[in-house]
Amino acid sequence: NAGVTQTPKFQVLKTGQSMTLQCAQDMNHNSMYWYRQDPGMGLRLIYYSASEGTTDKGEVPNGYNVSRLNKREFSLRLESAAPSQTSVYFCASSDDGFGSYNEQFFGPGTRLTVL
Amino acid sequence: AQSVTQPDIHITVSEGASLELRCNYSYGATPYLFWYVQSPGQGLQLLLKYFSGDTLVQGIKGFEAEFKRSQSSFNLRKPSVHWSDAAEYFCAVEGNKLVFGAGTILRVKS
Numbered sequence: 001n002a003g004v005t006q007t008p009k010f011q012v013l014k015t016g017q018s019m020t021l022q023c024a025q026d027m028n029h030n031s032m033y034w035y036r037q038d039p040g041m042g043l044r045l046i047y048y049s050a051s052e053g054t055t056d057k058g059e060v061p062n063g064y065n066v067s068r069l070n071k072r073e074f075s076l077r078l079e080s081a082a083p084s085q086t087s088v089y090f091c092a093s094s095d096d097g098f099g100s101y102n103e104q105f106f107g108p109g110t111r112l113t114v115l
Numbered sequence: 116a117q118s119v120t121q122p123d124i125h126i127t128v129s130e131g132a133s134l135e136l137r138c139n140y141s142y143g144a145t146p147y148l149f150w151y152v153q154s155p156g157q158g159l160q161l162l163l164k165y166f167s168g169d170t171l172v173q174g175i176k177g178f179e180a181e182f183k184r185s186q187s188s189f190n191l192r193k194p195s196v197h198w199s200d201a202a203e204y205f206c207a208v209e210g211n212k213l214v215f216g217a218g219t220i221l222r223v224k225s
Contacts, residue, residue, distance in 0.1 A: 042215035098212055101147045101166050106158030
């Protein structure tokens with residue numbers, strides 16, 4: 001099992017450009033998540049999908065959109081990138097959503113720089 | 116809403132010494148508590164978790180954590196640190212969301 005995979009690993013964008021971060025899991029998990037990690041701030045939840053067909057905002061959703069394409073895949077889109085979105089992005093998945101005491105499994109991350 | 120405080124940004128210990136990483140949480144109900152570890156350039160990996168029962172929880176890699184309700188704490192410990200334990204450690208509390216602390220970077224001196 002590959003677990004949680006993310007593409008790309010690194011990306012440099014110019015302000016105003018758009019891009020989509022891809023995430024896939026092969027553990028048959030119901031729930032998937034997108035976090036961003038900034039120095040000294042831990043991980044902050046951007047969006048999550050408790051189950052296929054549903055998505056909800058997290059703590060820092062502004063400037064992002066998501067798509068739960070199917071049970072395996074959950075993508076994060078930046079429509080018009082800004083320097084404030086320079087960060088490391090992590091995708092995660094779990095059997096069930098918040099309140100279920102499930103471990104979240106994390107991908108290796110995408111390091112994004114917006115110039 | 117829940118919150119997590121990890122008071123130490125950096126900790127340096129000698130190899131073979133004991134380790135304690137502090138975590139304080141705020142949550143109105145009984146919390147689900149987690150410790151995750153992140154090695155450089157990697158994603159996060161679960162070390163251990165706690166919801167109920169014995170307040171001393173054993174995890175992977177020789178780590179343990181103790182839940183103290185009266186102090187709203189969930190400190191991580193290891194009796195003897197190895198160089199491979201150098202990483203960043205995150206405490207997290209789950210209520211209606213999973214909220215992470217800012218992390219503690221552990222450096223190990225040889």
